[in-house]
Amino acid sequence: MVTTRTTSGKRGALTVDSQPQDSDHIDGLKPSDHCAVVGYRGNDPGFGILLTALKTLQHRGQESAGIATFSNSTINVRKGMGLVAEVFNDRYTDSYLTGNVGIGHTRYSTAGTKSMENAGPFLVTNSLGHIAISHNGEITNADPLREEMMKLGLTFLTTSDTEVLLMELARDITNYGVAGGIKMAMDRLKGSYAVTLMINDRLFAIRDPLGIRPLVLGKSDAGYIVASETCALDILGARKIRDIKPGEAVEITDSGPQVLFQKPSPRTAHCMFEYVYFARPDSVIDNVEVFKSRINLGHHLAREYPVEADVVIPVPDSGRAQALGYSQESGIPYSEGLIKNRFSDRTFIMPTQEARKKAVALKLNTIKSEIEGKRVILVDDSIVRGNTMKHIVSLLRSSGAAEVHVRIGSPPIVAPCYFGVDMKTKDQFVATGRTIEEIREEIGADSLGYVSITGLVESIGKPENSLCLGCLTGMYPTQVPSQAKTVRQKELESFTE
Ligand code: SF4
CATH class of the missing domain: 3.60.20.10 (Aminohydrolase, N-terminal nucleophile (Ntn) domain)
Structure with a gap:
């Protein structure tokens, strides 16, 4: 002190x-x-x-x-x-x-x-x-x-x-x-x-x-x-x-x-990411229960991207409610196949891919009996750069998963946020300039599905023009001044991969 x-x-x-x-x-x-x-x-x-x-x-x-x-x-x-x-x-x-x-x-x-x-x-x-x-x-x-x-x-x-x-x-x-x-x-x-x-x-x-x-x-x-x-x-x-x-x-x-x-x-422009990820699931934001909107996202995902599989597993903790929703809608059993060490350090600035891989391994382990020989549906709320998802898919495969199908409870992030969220510059998003098939290949999954914007909006239960969807569409609810863009991007570029 x-x-x-x-x-x-x-x-x-x-x-x-x-x-x-x-x-x-x-x-x-x-x-x-x-x-x-x-x-x-x-x-x-x-x-x-x-x-x-x-x-x-x-x-x-x-x-x-x-x-x-x-x-x-x-x-x-x-x-x-x-x-x-x-x-x-x-x-x-x-x-x-x-x-x-x-x-x-x-x-x-x-x-x-x-x-x-x-x-x-x-x-x-x-x-x-x-x-x-x-x-x-x-x-x-x-x-x-x-x-x-x-x-x-x-x-x-x-x-x-x-x-x-x-x-x-x-x-x-x-x-x-x-x-x-x-x-x-x-x-x-x-x-x-x-x-x-x-x-x-x-x-x-x-x-x-x-x-x-x-x-x-x-x-x-x-x-x-x-x-x-x-x-x-x-x-x-x-x-x-x-x-x-x-x-x-x-x-x-x-x-x-x-x-x-x-x-x-x-109009209003409530940040859609509050419902998808930021807010605690036990909160109610602008009269919408956050947990319920995440369950709904899982229901939508299951309807939009069904697949034959044996088990639905969340990425802890962020994918839990969406995975539960997917399981409820599809009838495929839910299980906790990934366990997170809650006490390991953050690995925010890891200089190399290898170091980040080790860091993810330190934070996550698998319950092999839940994975071995099974066709796994892996659910998370979002993918930003894709590095983590790639490592988790590889972790599941090395634990014996027969297939890994990734389902994401938000549409692809393709544009920066200027309203208080540390989203990366455009070219750092895995979804920028890639098709869904190319992202699937990048993360090594057997299949990949993101919930649609319509599915997202229906899951939150508010009119589309009352939400901010800027990072999904590149269309912002208010003018993004070019000067702010420059300063913001400079700040984001200082992010060490
Ligand atoms: S750009 Fe995305 S993260 Fe930023 S406020 Fe809008 S919806 Fe939220």
Whole structure:
């Protein structure tokens, strides 16, 4: 542990050199969301409630964690690198983060941007007092906005788009009041943002007009809770009041949520990957149960790509619900033929194919009796580069599988994401420029089937034009500025294969 000053000017402890764990990434090559956000206002001390909420949402980000609370006329922030439990691992924090209003944040790492400077919550101080923010998403016009503000003399401490978002909000709220300022900022900000915001002891929840990232409001006996997913409400014994609506800015007061305004939008664009992979299966996002949508994906897959086989096996843990759905629809028995070591290190940056292969072998083993001599249907939620799938197919064959038929619970990923997910550049996707038959050959399977876009949309149960399908179609729900594209691609290109 080293001790340093947080941006609040108070002393805070930053945990460094923590090794993040990501139990759901066999090789770190799954698409990854960037963040979880939470907020609390109530009668109890907020720290413990925010801590529990962040631990529940750990799957949304393992690089860093932080909590900010208001007490004694100031906002105190404590944040650090690592898992929530690693950052908040001493008994002094609850006496430092006192107060009954607060926000929290966890962040996921993309290569080249893993640093303390980007850990949330962010905090600034101006004539209004202290303003803190937790942000899930990505501001696609952050670079031009930063340049514009710098020309006006504003100084930035980080390269993060969240700092741009905070500066924009702080400036506009100072000039136009809370509702007018947030509205003004929303007019200028492009991209995705699900936000919990504190202005001194006031708590707000804000969601971009397309509703790309989720945000939900709940209530327990202790008070009001805002969180990225409903599973955090469940664990805290809170009941869901409702989703924060796309384009909505809501103040959470002692007497309940007060809607400041809702910016109209011709459509929504909920990220389809929340349903396919990111969100916990026990969450309900925009009134759709995530687990149910994954089961439906399995049903669709079985109808679209039937095959004679002996057993359906998921890639753990990501393919489990889709595999169960496939089994239910096809009548082919489900079994756990692959076992994952939950405690091995992430293998995010492995320099060679051989090293990655060894790393996958360290993480996965087979139950041979479930595989030997059998025709296996192997189910996962997605394929990005294809390296992991290739290794798993080979692992099943070396364990005696007679046939390996791969079924994927999402359509092929062919385009980058600009809205807060670390999807690779176009040419890094195995599906880019390849036919399904060529991908099958690449991964060494006997057959390969991806669920169709129609199947995906029906499985989620929302109209197609209410979802973002950008990484599947290359058609985005909002303009992707070319400058953002350049910066994003530069960042993604720093990914070491
Ligand atoms: S581009 Fe893909 S991952 Fe990104 S928000 Fe849209 S659906 Fe989600």
